[in-house]
Amino acid sequence: METSPGSSAHERDRKSGYHREHRERTRSHSASPSRFYAKDKRSGSRQGTRGRERESRDSLTPPYKQQRGWGSPTVSRKGGSSSRNHGRSDSHRKKSKERKRRESKRSRSRSRSRHRSPRRSGSSKKSKRRNSSGSSSSDLMDTSLIGEIKKKHGDIRSSKSRKRGKKRRKHSSTSEESSSGPDTLPVHNNGMALTAVPPPTSFFPHHTLPSQIPPPPMPPPAPPTQLIAPPPPPPPFGMPPSLGPSVYSSTTASVSFIALPPAPPTTTSYYDAASSSRIPLPLPPENKRMQSRPVIITRRGITSARPADSDSWYKTNLQHYEMLDQIGEGTYGQVYKAVNKVTGEQVALKRVRLENEKEGFPITAIREIKILRQLHHKNIVRLMDIVIDDISMDELKKTRANFYLVFEYVDHDLIGLLESKELVEFNKDQICSLFKQLLEGLAYIHHTGFLHRDIKCSNILVNNKGELKIADLGLARLWQKESRLYTNRVITLWYRPPELLLGDERYGPAIDVWSAGCMLGEMFTRKPLFNGNNEMGQLELISKTCGSPNPDFWPELTELPVWNSFKQRRTYQRRIREEYEHIMPREAVDLLDKMLTLNPERRITAKDALLHPWIRNLDASSVQPIKLPQHQDCHEMWSKKQKRSARLKADGSGGSGHSSRATSHPRASSASGSSSKTNGNSSNNHHHSHHHASSVPPLAVHPPHPPPPPPPQPPAMENNHHVQQQPYQPVFFK
Numbered sequence: 001m002e003t004s005p006g007s008s009a010h011e012r013d014r015k016s017g018y019h020r021e022h023r024e025r026t027r028s029h030s031a032s033p034s035r036f037y038a039k040d041k042r043s044g045s046r047q048g049t050r051g052r053e054r055e056s057r058d059s060l061t062p063p064y065k066q067q068r069g070w071g072s073p074t075v076s077r078k079g080g081s082s083s084r085n086h087g088r089s090d091s092h093r094k095k096s097k098e099r100k101r102r103e104s105k106r107s108r109s110r111s112r113s114r115h116r117s118p119r120r121s122g123s124s125k126k127s128k129r130r131n132s133s134g135s136s137s138s139d140l141m142d143t144s145l146i147g148e149i150k151k152k153h154g155d156i157r158s159s160k161s162r163k164r165g166k167k168r169r170k171h172s173s174t175s176e177e178s179s180s181g182p183d184t185l186p187v188h189n190n191g192m193a194l195t196a197v198p199p200p201t202s203f204f205p206h207h208t209l210p211s212q213i214p215p216p217p218m219p220p221p222a223p224p225t226q227l228i229a230p231p232p233p234p235p236p237f238g239m240p241p242s243l244g245p246s247v248y249s250s251t252t253a254s255v256s257f258i259a260l261p262p263a264p265p266t267t268t269s270y271y272d273a274a275s276s277s278r279i280p281l282p283l284p285p286e287n288k289r290m291q292s293r294p295v296i297i298t299r300r301g302i303t304s305a306r307p308a309d310s311d312s313w314y315k316t317n318l319q320h321y322e323m324l325d326q327i328g329e330g331t332y333g334q335v336y337k338a339v340n341k342v343t344g345e346q347v348a349l350k351r352v353r354l355e356n357e358k359e360g361f362p363i364t365a366i367r368e369i370k371i372l373r374q375l376h377h378k379n380i381v382r383l384m385d386i387v388i389d390d391i392s393m394d395e396l397k398k399t400r401a402n403f404y405l406v407f408e409y410v411d412h413d414l415i416g417l418l419e420s421k422e423l424v425e426f427n428k429d430q431i432c433s434l435f436k437q438l439l440e441g442l443a444y445i446h447h448t449g450f451l452h453r454d455i456k457c458s459n460i461l462v463n464n465k466g467e468l469k470i471a472d473l474g475l476a477r478l479w480q481k482e483s484r485l486y487t488n489r490v491i492t493l494w495y496r497p498p499e500l501l502l503g504d505e506r507y508g509p510a511i512d513v514w515s516a517g518c519m520l521g522e523m524f525t526r527k528p529l530f531n532g533n534n535e536m537g538q539l540e541l542i543s544k545t546c547g548s549p550n551p552d553f554w555p556e557l558t559e560l561p562v563w564n565s566f567k568q569r570r571t572y573q574r575r576i577r578e579e580y581e582h583i584m585p586r587e588a589v590d591l592l593d594k595m596l597t598l599n600p601e602r603r604i605t606a607k608d609a610l611l612h613p614w615i616r617n618l619d620a621s622s623v624q625p626i627k628l629p630q631h632q633d634c635h636e637m638w639s640k641k642q643k644r645s646a647r648l649k650a651d652g653s654g655g656s657g658h659s660s661r662a663t664s665h666p667r668a669s670s671a672s673g674s675s676s677k678t679n680g681n682s683s684n685n686h687h688h689s690h691h692h693a694s695s696v697p698p699l700a701v702h703p704p705h706p707p708p709p710p711p712p713q714p715p716a717m718e719n720n721h722h723v724q725q726q727p728y729q730p731v732f733f734k
Ligand SMILES: Nc1ncnc2c1ncn2[C@@H]1O[C@H](COP(=O)(O)OP(=O)(O)OP(=O)(O)O)[C@@H](O)[C@H]1O
Pocket: 046, 327, 328, 329, 330, 331, 332, 333, 335, 347, 348, 350, 381, 407, 408, 409, 410, 411, 412, 413, 454, 458, 459, 461, 471, 472, 473, 474, 635, 636, 637, 722
């Protein structure tokens, strides 16, 4: 696989990515977090804290898939032919002994020559090559946006090469024609190329099997195909997948086929950076699209195939969404609340800034897309689509199109809730319930072979039903024990574990467990456990509560790069229990103690934490639903604005001083109060008439909601989380 260790991509990573990463790391090693944040916000990437750009395009295919041949069902043609031979010799055995001997001799030599025949092996190779002609292996693995668009919309080669392809196909058999081209692309399973088992013809009556493949033996009479759902009529333009594909399952095959309803033709086009032009994307004929693009779902493991709804990707553009509010300021762009104009479904649009043309699409965004497409879990935010601006050629010459990741919308983030003390209260069972969901999502991420590397309260989303979703996988990466060094400049400082602070580059899932442990304490105290200003300060704070790092119980400590230069003012004893026993239930403190173990080798895993008595003994039926503010979405950005305006009021300065930064943009004042709760519930609400056309700049037109009384914040909280000090950026949508 292109991304597996030892492959060329991996080698490239090692040679270029790692060295670049290492150089940059040494250059910026001692930057303080405040510098990181400032730099982050200026440059659009949190390099200092998170090292997003430093890591090379690493393997994003989890090892559990690589090792177990995930989703790669293959048909053994050999098996078919050899069984035919057996059948034939069986029939001859019944005849005279002499004849049988001669016949079996002949059959043996025939079978030998069949295996040796260069023509046959050549043709089989050729057929493989031909089969992949419509989609070369690189094409198959091409999960780039353009690659995806190609797959989605068919062949976008130049007309010249199309003609060439046509000529070539003329000489080949009809079956070859049917096996090449965009409508017969081998199927992807989460970015993995799959050798698709040819579906029984009953699934796709018009599907022509390739003639160069020797006819398979007659299968044993299969039980009739079970129709689970009849194919629905084609959805209207832009209608999302909720209308769903029809699922056919075969009890004989190890795969299921999802026959997707024919999608209506669209007029999508894409911007080709090389030619600086907008290229229309031709679509394959409607009838072909349904028949020959089965999605294969393997029956094993946690993750199945790409979600069926990914088939609707790239069929919409920004015009399908109505922007409502800005809800977050991300590393590579703003996050907006929006609504799908057709379905009324609320979504979060994460804008991908393409500031530097040379750098192209940010690697963090590519990572987030690739990884999220492989993770399907109720506690991980769902990536639904990727859309681009729909702008004219003239506009494109002057500016650049924006990409938007379309996520399911989640009403609140945890930091927004924790900081809204007047609005939200949690009891210990509710905290336990939320934390259990966090552990479930995290255990899943680790089980699939990834590290999140940025677990913190603002990346944990909670909807009005009390469901928790882990978000922001821009820093996540595939992890393989002992495989290579990783940058230690990941995880926001306050949630960063001691091994990373001491320069460890061979870390593992334990880093996320530490961050989650910090969150557990924070959910009870409503303030960060360790809010250091720099790495050494952070270590000092950790040591005060968790005890000083000591090689006696952490032998690998002496091998860590920073250990020798790490001078502590004094030696601290561990006092987690003393500090938290009066705030948290005793069992929760015990779990906290295990999660905040200094030695990562001894730290509890997410999976084991789920078995901890505090989590395991939670009686879900006795947990009262959390009373979440239905009238107000609580996100970090909103919360910061509340604090800022409270401070302004307290100062009585009325907008002078640094606060003028926050309102410097003409739209900022209306925007700042406009974290409007437009639709009450989180999903599938039909948008109300007061939503405005997307051609109107959304931030300017929404009447601000009356903000709740600003919570009085202790001064210590002011620097707790990333304060988004930047003024709103004006955004104009077509
Ligand atoms: N699906 C979503 N639904 C609702 N709000 C969201 C969603 N995704 C993100 N947000 C909000 O936007 C904020 C920033 O999003 P996110 O963390 O994904 O962006 P980022 O670029 O990675 O930011 P950061 O640099 O802070 O990690 C989140 O803290 C959250 O408040």
